[in-house]
Amino acid sequence: MSAQHLLDIASLSQEELRRILDLSVDPLVIHKKPLQDKGVALIFEKPSNRTRHSMEMAVVALGGHPVYTRGEEIGFDTRESVEDVARIMAGYHSVLAARVFSHSVVERMANVSSVPVINMLSDMSHPLQALADIITMEEHCGPISSLQVSWLGDYNNVARSLGEAVCKLGGHIAYGCPMGYEPNAHELDRLQSFGGKAHHSTDPIEAVKGAHVVHTDTWISMGQEAEASGRRQIFGAYQVNDQVMSAAQPDAKFMHCMPAHRGEEVTAEVFDSSVSLVIEQGHHRLTSARGALAWVLEKS
Ligand code: CP
Numbered sequence: 001m002s003a004q005h006l007l008d009i010a011s012l013s014q015e016e017l018r019r020i021l022d023l024s025v026d027p028l029v030i031h032k033k034p035l036q037d038k039g040v041a042l043i044f045e046k047p048s049n050r051t052r053h054s055m056e057m058a059v060v061a062l063g064g065h066p067v068y069t070r071g072e073e074i075g076f077d078t079r080e081s082v083e084d085v086a087r088i089m090a091g092y093h094s095v096l097a098a099r100v101f102s103h104s105v106v107e108r109m110a111n112v113s114s115v116p117v118i119n120m121l122s123d124m125s126h127p128l129q130a131l132a133d134i135i136t137m138e139e140h141c142g143p144i145s146s147l148q149v150s151w152l153g154d155y156n157n158v159a160r161s162l163g164e165a166v167c168k169l170g171g172h173i174a175y176g177c178p179m180g181y182e183p184n185a186h187e188l189d190r191l192q193s194f195g196g197k198a199h200h201s202t203d204p205i206e207a208v209k210g211a212h213v214v215h216t217d218t219w220i221s222m223g224q225e226a227e228a229s230g231r232r233q234i235f236g237a238y239q240v241n242d243q244v245m246s247a248a249q250p251d252a253k254f255m256h257c258m259p260a261h262r263g264e265e266v267t268a269e270v271f272d273s274s275v276s277l278v279i280e281q282g283h284h285r286l287t288s289a290r291g292a293l294a295w296v297l298e299k300s
């Protein structure tokens with residue numbers, strides 16, 4: 001049987017997505033120790049706090065041994081090819097997980113790996129984050145199918161995976177992004193084809209009307225540092241502040257995948273307020289990491 005990879009939310013059926021979410025919160029997963037005496041490679045081409053720590057501790061919780069390696073040390077396509085790295089590591093480890101610049105790297109790993117490959121963030125998607133976001137929203141706000149989630153800022157990796165997950169579960173995602181950084185009509189159709197509702201407005205206030213959750217992320221993703229000053233100007237009107245939150249549902253919650261920049265994409269008043277779920281959301285990265293690992297192992 002070939003290995004089951006987890007590269008993005010889009011390629012999961014609704015049942016598969018629900019199964020990962022169920023495994024994430026199932027205490028039996030820890031009891032069963034599906035990684036007993038097995039290794040998991042954690043390769044990072046970019047910095048990380050939450051993803052590295054949650055994945056390392058999830059591997060330990062499932063009985064395994066995580067091996068962290070920086071991308072520079074591996075040298076994808078410089079020291080040796082992505083394919084050679086993946087084929088060799090698959091002989092040492094039961095899962096290969098990677099945080100990469102280009103999504104094509106995790107796809108190339110998955111094409112040749114005999115063990116599951118998990119995407120720990122690429123330019124295209126951040127599935128482990130979306131899983132944690134869904135767990136957090138369902139815990140605090142109710143079933144996704146009854147929610148409107150509004151996203152302000154850049155239509156980036158986190159925004160895309162969140163929209164895929166919300167739509168797969170029958171919810172409504174509303175994006176408020178500046179032109180040039182928005183989901184285009186084709187992308188909105190793609191999201192809606194999963195079963196939910198997706199729309200975009202360039203007006204941030206219009207985008208958050210009716211929102212049960214307002215979500216944002218940095219305006220400057222890893223690798224975009226050279227564009228920082230231009231991006232701060234372009235996204236300035238999309239800051240989540242008290243005015244934005246008061247245009248959403250009266251009991252709306254605030255979420256952010258972190259790391260956060262107070263005074264840029266969100267004010268300190270909102271980020272540190274009682275409606276902010278950011279710490280719970282960050283802690284659910286461990287919950288979702290366990291579910292993701294358990295699922296790829298169960299399906300492989
Ligand atoms: N949200 C997230 O992936 O955080 P890190 O970059 O710290 O892993």
Ligand code: NVA
Nearest residue numbers: 156158217221222258
């Ligand atoms: N969009 C951000 C997410 C960080 C967790 C980035 O790619 O840097």
